Amino acid sequence: MLNCRQVTRLVSQSMDAKLRWYQRLGMRIHLLYCVWCRRYAAQLRFLRRASHHLGEEQADAVPQRLPPEAKQRIRERIQESMRDAHQE
Amino acid sequence: MSLDHIQVKPSGEPERNPPGPEKKGKVEPERWLDQHGDVLFSFALLRVRDRATAQDLVQETFLAALKAAGNFAGRSTERAWLFGILRNKLADYYRLQSREIALTESESGSPEEEGFFHAGGPGKDGWITRLAPQRWEAPDESLVSKEFQGAFQECVSGLPEKVAQVFLRREIDGVTSEEICKEFAISPNNLWVMLHRARMALRRCLEVNWFGRKRPEK
Secondary structure (H helix, E strand, C coil): CCCCCHHHHHHCCCCCCCCCCHHHHHHHHHHHHHHHHHHHHHHHHHHHHHHHHHHCCCCCCCCCCCCCCHHHHHHHHHHHHHHHHHCC | CCCHHHCCCCCCCCCCCCCCCCCCCCCCHHHHHHHHEEEEEEEHHHHCCHHHHHHHHHHHHHHHHHHHHHHCCCCCHHHHHHHHHHHHHHHHHHHHHHHHCCCHHHHHHHHHHHEEECCCCCCCCEHHHHCCCCCCCCHHHHCCHHHHHHHHHHHHCCCCCHHHHHHHHCCCCCCCCCHHHHCCCCHHHCCCCHHHHHHHHHHHHHHHHHHHHCCCCC
C-alpha cells in the first residue's frame, strides 16, 4: 500500500511524465479512500491553471515597472539598431 | 553574467522567433516599448529575479523583434508575439546559466515535504492533520482576481530561485520535461524532485495566505 508521502510525489510526477501502470494503480487506489490526497491532487491541478493565468499576456497585474533610465537605454539601443539597418 | 552571448546560437540553428503580427503597418519598436515594456519586464523579473538581467532580456527581446518584424506573417497579437520572443530569450538564458553554475544540493535536493507527514508511529508517512490540504472555497473565482495573481506571485517569489525557474518553465511556458532537463542540464529525477517541491510549497503558501485568510461566509 502506498502512503500519503509517496502518493503526493506520484501525483506531482504524473503531471510531467507517464507513470508506470502499477504506480498509477497504486495512486488511484489510495485516492479512493484518502480525502486529503484527493484534495492535494485537485489543488495541484488548480496550481497549473493559476500558472497559465499568471504567465499569459492577459495578466493584468503589472507589479513592476521598467525603470525610466532602463527604458531610455533600451530606446537608444533600438534607435541605434534601426540606424544600422538603414545604412546596410 | 553578460547576456551578449545570447544572440549567438551555438548550434547555428535557425531563428526560432515566432513570426510577427499580421498587421502590415509600420514597424514601431518605440511604441512597443511604451505599450509592452512594463509587462515584459514584470514577466522577466518573475523568472530571473535579477533586475539588471531582466532589463537585458527585455532589451534583447525588442532588438530581436525589430529584426524579425520584416517577416510579419503570424496570427497572434503583438503582445503575444513579443512574449514568444521573450520566452526564447529566457530559454537561451537558462541554457547559458546551466553551463556556468551547477545546481547546488540545497537547490535541487531534498524535497521540502518533510514537515508535512508523520515521521513515525502508526500514521507514519501520512499527513499531519493540521497541515493536510483543507477545502478551498470556489478556487476558480480566485483565478481572475488581480489580488490573487499578486498573492500567487508572492508565493512564487518565496521559492528558491532555481526551483521557481524550473516550475515556471514547466507551468507557464508548458515546456516538456525532456526539454527542461536539457535546458537546465539536470536529470529527470532531479526535475521531478524540484517540481514536487515547488508544488508542495506553493499549495501550502496559497492555503495559508489566500484561501485560509479569505474564507467567504456562506
